[in-house]
Amino acid sequence: MNGFTGVGELFDVLDGRSVRCRACAHQCELRDGMSGICRVRTNIAGRLYVPFGYVAGLQVDPIEKKPFFHVLPGASALSFGMLGCSFSCRFCQNWSSSQALKDPQAGTPILECSAQDLVEQAREHGCPVLVSTYNEPLVSAEWSAAVFRKAKEAGLRCAFVSNGHATRRALEYLRPWVDFYKVDLKSFDDRRYREELGGRLSAVLDAVEDLLGLGFWVEVVTLVVPGFNDSDVELRGIARFLAGLSKDLPWHVTAFHKDYRMSEAPDTCAKTLARAAGIGREEGLRFVYAGNLPGEVERLEDTFCPSCGAAVVEREGFRVKADRLKDGRCPKCSTAIAGVWK
Ligand code: SF4
Structure with a gap:
């Protein structure tokens, strides 16, 4: 740890002091002292320092x-x-x-x-x-x-x-x-x-x-x-x-x-x-x-049961007005609704 950074884990050491970041699909190759496209991950002497803390x-x-x-x-x-x-x-x-x-x-x-x-x-x-x-x-x-x-x-x-x-x-x-x-x-x-x-x-x-x-x-x-x-x-x-x-x-x-x-x-x-x-x-x-x-x-x-069409969760904006699911299932026809409900 160093200030608001720490040594990352999602990178590979290349030849010399270069590294390749593996955190996102850019996979930036960074020579010593360089930061990636995101500007928050930096190669310092062959180690990738990343945001922390x-x-x-x-x-x-x-x-x-x-x-x-x-x-x-x-x-x-x-x-x-x-x-x-x-x-x-x-x-x-x-x-x-x-x-x-x-x-x-x-x-x-x-x-x-x-x-x-x-x-x-x-x-x-x-x-x-x-x-x-x-x-x-x-x-x-x-x-x-x-x-x-x-x-x-x-x-x-x-x-x-x-x-x-x-x-x-x-x-x-x-x-x-x-x-x-x-x-x-x-x-x-x-x-x-x-x-x-x-x-x-x-x-x-x-x-x-x-x-x-x-x-x-x-x-x-x-x-x-x-x-x-x-x-x-x-x-x-x-x-x-x-x-x-x-x-x-x-x-x-x-x-x-x-x-x-x-x-x-x-x-x-x-x-x-x-x-x-x-x-x-x-x-x-x-x-x-x-x-x-x-x-x-x-x-x-709103969420509707894909089998019988019943409204199982009703919302307005970020507010849940009604949640009628029973153990993740439609209360009318018992069809399981995909999701993580409890
Ligand atoms: S943009 Fe940032 S997170 Fe993505 S590969 Fe480059 S250094 Fe890593």
Whole structure:
């Protein structure tokens, strides 16, 4: 440990004093003294120093805000974030922490803390779940894992809210401690991923498949941005891909509002979300939700039994209005609903 850094575990030593980071799919090769694309992982004399021992954001959120709709409805989640991201999205809603060290206008105060401090705060606030979120958690995977080790000892569940631009090795590393993993699938266009977000579509698609194969509970979010990713073709591509992996994979299509450096696109309307959700259902997805426009999207915030159509969980925004599940099953026809309900 050295200030707010420690020696990481997700890297390989190359020849001389170079290293290759393995935390995200960029897999940056770093000569001595260099930092990666995220700017928060640095090679110092052949060892990779990574974020450790601080938070740059900490608050209690409803788990529905992450959003996880098939995990412990109504539970509180202690959410913590650090600095840095492997992407540079112009519409980032957490840019002050994610783009810190890349954008001189970004930056947010940090607070020193230990893993035990975070676990104690979760217990004090009655949170059964700890979530690494706000910035991209893969860039600080080792610190999150240290927190989650303590959290597991205390009987808590743990989650990642991530852009999904992961390596298989990082996901295997996290698997013992991370129960729930949310992936932002931001587009189905590799050119856009490369030029406008700063990553590769194939890496994110591979990670979603790996996450399911490794047994994480996964939910996928697409922030629908008019003119960027809202064409029928692109939304259908995403939905078809997800349904091909699992029809039980929840897909959240959420509304964009102007943020950070994307001011030219209009805010997403309820009609566009309804169109996206319709495409998701046509492709066979059983659980499609519309987010960020509470109360404006008819029944697209609720969970319905895929067998008999009964409303099993009703929501408005992040609030659970009714949870009728009985041991994770539909109260009318007893069909098991995919998710982690208790
Ligand atoms: S986390 Fe990703 S962006 Fe950061 S150094 Fe590692 S490979 Fe590069």
